[in-house]
Amino acid sequence: MAADPRRQVGSAVLVATFAALAIAAISPLLGGSGMDYGRLWRGESPDWEIFVNLRVPRTVLAFLAGAALSVAGALYQAVLREALATPSSLGVTSAAALGAVAAIALGSGEETGFPLVWAAALAGSGVVIALVAALGRVKRFTAFTLLLTGIALSGICTAIILLLHSLAGITRSFQIAHWLMGGIDAVEYPVLGWLAGAIALGTWWSIRQARVLNVLMLGEAWAAGRGVDCRRVTWQGFAVGALLVGSVTAVTGPIGFVGLIVPHLLRRILGPDYRLLIPVCWLGGGAFLVVCDTISRSVLAPVEIPVGVTTALLGGPFFVWLLWSR
Amino acid sequence: MTRLVLDGLQFAYPGGKSVLHGISAVADSPAVIGIVGPNGAGKSTLLDLIAGQRIPRAGQCTLGGQAIHQMPRDALCRQIAHVPQLVPADVPLTVEEVILTGRLPYGRGLFEQEEDHAAMEQAILRTRLTAFRGRPFGALSGGEKQRVLLAAAVCQGAPIVLLDEPSAHLDPENEAAMWELFRELQQSGHLVIVVTHHLGLAAQHCDRIWLLEQGRLAADAVPCDALEPARLERVFRVPFHWHQSAEGRVFLTYGR
Numbered sequence: 001m002a003a004d005p006r007r008q009v010g011s012a013v014l015v016a017t018f019a020a021l022a023i024a025a026i027s028p029l030l031g032g033s034g035m036d037y038g039r040l041w042r043g044e045s046p047d048w049e050i051f052v053n054l055r056v057p058r059t060v061l062a063f064l065a066g067a068a069l070s071v072a073g074a075l076y077q078a079v080l081r082e083a084l085a086t087p088s089s090l091g092v093t094s095a096a097a098l099g100a101v102a103a104i105a106l107g108s109g110e111e112t113g114f115p116l117v118w119a120a121a122l123a124g125s126g127v128v129i130a131l132v133a134a135l136g137r138v139k140r141f142t143a144f145t146l147l148l149t150g151i152a153l154s155g156i157c158t159a160i161i162l163l164l165h166s167l168a169g170i171t172r173s174f175q176i177a178h179w180l181m182g183g184i185d186a187v188e189y190p191v192l193g194w195l196a197g198a199i200a201l202g203t204w205w206s207i208r209q210a211r212v213l214n215v216l217m218l219g220e221a222w223a224a225g226r227g228v229d230c231r232r233v234t235w236q237g238f239a240v241g242a243l244l245v246g247s248v249t250a251v252t253g254p255i256g257f258v259g260l261i262v263p264h265l266l267r268r269i270l271g272p273d274y275r276l277l278i279p280v281c282w283l284g285g286g287a288f289l290v291v292c293d294t295i296s297r298s299v300l301a302p303v304e305i306p307v308g309v310t311t312a313l314l315g316g317p318f319f320v321w322l323l324w325s326r
Numbered sequence: 327m328t329r330l331v332l333d334g335l336q337f338a339y340p341g342g343k344s345v346l347h348g349i350s351a352v353a354d355s356p357a358v359i360g361i362v363g364p365n366g367a368g369k370s371t372l373l374d375l376i377a378g379q380r381i382p383r384a385g386q387c388t389l390g391g392q393a394i395h396q397m398p399r400d401a402l403c404r405q406i407a408h409v410p411q412l413v414p415a416d417v418p419l420t421v422e423e424v425i426l427t428g429r430l431p432y433g434r435g436l437f438e439q440e441e442d443h444a445a446m447e448q449a450i451l452r453t454r455l456t457a458f459r460g461r462p463f464g465a466l467s468g469g470e471k472q473r474v475l476l477a478a479a480v481c482q483g484a485p486i487v488l489l490d491e492p493s494a495h496l497d498p499e500n501e502a503a504m505w506e507l508f509r510e511l512q513q514s515g516h517l518v519i520v521v522t523h524h525l526g527l528a529a530q531h532c533d534r535i536w537l538l539e540q541g542r543l544a545a546d547a548v549p550c551d552a553l554e555p556a557r558l559e560r561v562f563r564v565p566f567h568w569h570q571s572a573e574g575r576v577f578l579t580y581g582r
Contacts, residue, residue, distance in 0.1 A: 005437055006437050058331070065396070081414070110442075134388065156357075190557060204531050207366045207436070208434075208436075210436060211430060211434060211435070213418070213432070214423070214427070215430055217414070217417050217418065217419060217426065218413045218414065218417055218419075218427060219410070219412070219413050221408075221411075221413070222410055222413050222427070223377075223411035224379050224408075225375075225377060225379070225403065225407065225408035225409070226403055226427055226428065226430040226431060226482070227399040227400040227403035227430055227431040228399070228430070229399060268330055271418070272418040272419065275437070306518065312573075
């Protein structure tokens with residue numbers, strides 16, 4: 001924030017944009033099944049169709065999901081002033097997963113895709129928001145209380161998911177297990193459009209609040225003395241994070257770790273200023289998940305590794321190294 | 327001149343017993359006012375009510391005739407800068423960045439404006455923090471941190487500055503410097519209201535003392551009247567004595 005923050009933010013975002021674009025442009029060209037680049041260049045079947053209908057939407061989905069999960073992580077860590085606050089630890093991922101699993105387990109079987117599962121996942125995360133809002137009306141809550149409540153909610157949701165899973169028939173049980181593994185699959189462009197809209201809304205709000213999030217680093221009492229309605233910002237931040245995570249989880253299933261490691265990694269490199277951190281988290285998180293997805297579908301092709309496994313195996317050791325090396 | 331009026335302020339925490347019982351007082355700028363009293367007397371709660379961070383159960387606190395808890399937050403923070411007792415020790419910002427947080431009530435745009443940076447430069451000069459401006463806030467000593475927070479309050483440009491035990495963890499040198507700063511602010515037209523346990527320093531530096539006893543205003547007077555030994559002994563349950571040095575300076579001691 002100190003020396004010419006406009007220039008600092010501008011140059012970091014520019015560099016991150018070029019890097020993210022480069023990664024997003026290369027990723028669809030790579031993959032387990034070999035692609036004839038000549039036929040692709042000439043727009044000939046089947047390479048062109050594979051590229052346009054499978055590889056590109058998959059890369060876009062990976063990018064959007066990584067961007068949303070990273071921004072949500074940074075947002076939760078800011079409003080709760082808690083390094084361990086993530087979509088997973090706050091129960092939002094589990095609640096969205098519960099909604100989706102309930103839709104799969106109780107649905108007719110033909111309706112297990114978009115938009116029913118998406119609506120159910122969003123409803124799941126919406127229930128978390130409503131619950132937190134209701135608790136907030138009854139009693140003044142602290143960020144710490146919110147975090148503990150989230151951990152408890154996460155446990156409850158996981159238990160109900162296991163119950164639904166165990167009661168479901170073999171086909172449904174397989175569908176649930178597959179969905180719970182989380183993963184990036186090619187989806188139709190209209191779905192990507194909806195997802196991009198929801199993520200743009202959440203990211204726009206987060207960037208607009210960046211200066212307030214900076215002031216919150218000094219604690220609620222200090223922020224309140226600078227005109228911040230801390231309770232409102234916390235509640236709104238929680239809701240925006242739930243929108244981001246719920247939208248992504250609905251399409252991809254639960255993907256852990258991104259919301260924890262990407263914001264912390266970038267905070268270590270770029271510093272704590274949320275005006276810089278949120279846009280770079282969006283770009284960096286997106287690029288990170290695109291890389292992880294490319295690795296997931298390439299290294300053991302034709303077998304695909306769940307992307308959550310790659311995020312943990314790739315990002316985890318690097319994150320630990322970074323933490324201990326400073 | 328800024329006039330702050332406390333009119334029959336009452337407050338109770340939800341589900342708890344009453345903390346303040348009808349506090350009435352008037353404060354005009356420029357002045358340094360010390361709020362003193364035993365632990366649990368309601369000093370910090372009173373400061374929170376003046377800062378608009380709590381809503382009174384009855385009565386009101388007004389600024390220029392307007393009820394403080396009904397003022398828009400940003401407008402209120404342009405009038406009152408509140409420095410709380412505690413901020414996290416490990417804030418990952420630099421001194422300049424912390425000081426600039428004082429400009430948030432002037433606009434929520436992504437970047438501070440030129441006038442915000444000008445206000446920061448002034449605040450750094452007034453609080454003599456030039457040598458510290460680029461340092462990490464978390465690496466400063468307790469006294470230095472307090473100065474930075476005071477600089478942020480100055481940067482906020484509010485005519486009223488509220489401080490909750492600002493010298494609680496300071497050594498004598500930093501403590502004396504802090505009280506000198508309060509005096510400088512008073513001389514530049516501010517109304518400074520300080521919650522403190524240091525009765526001697528309050529007697530020495532304040533223009534007026536609000537002595538709280540179990541949520542009631544036991545005295546609202548100039549220091550030598552408000553801190554009268556018999557009253558202090560009743561409030562604090564320990565004997566107090568005024569002394570005068572050979573140079574004519576008066577000071578307060580307590581204990582049997």
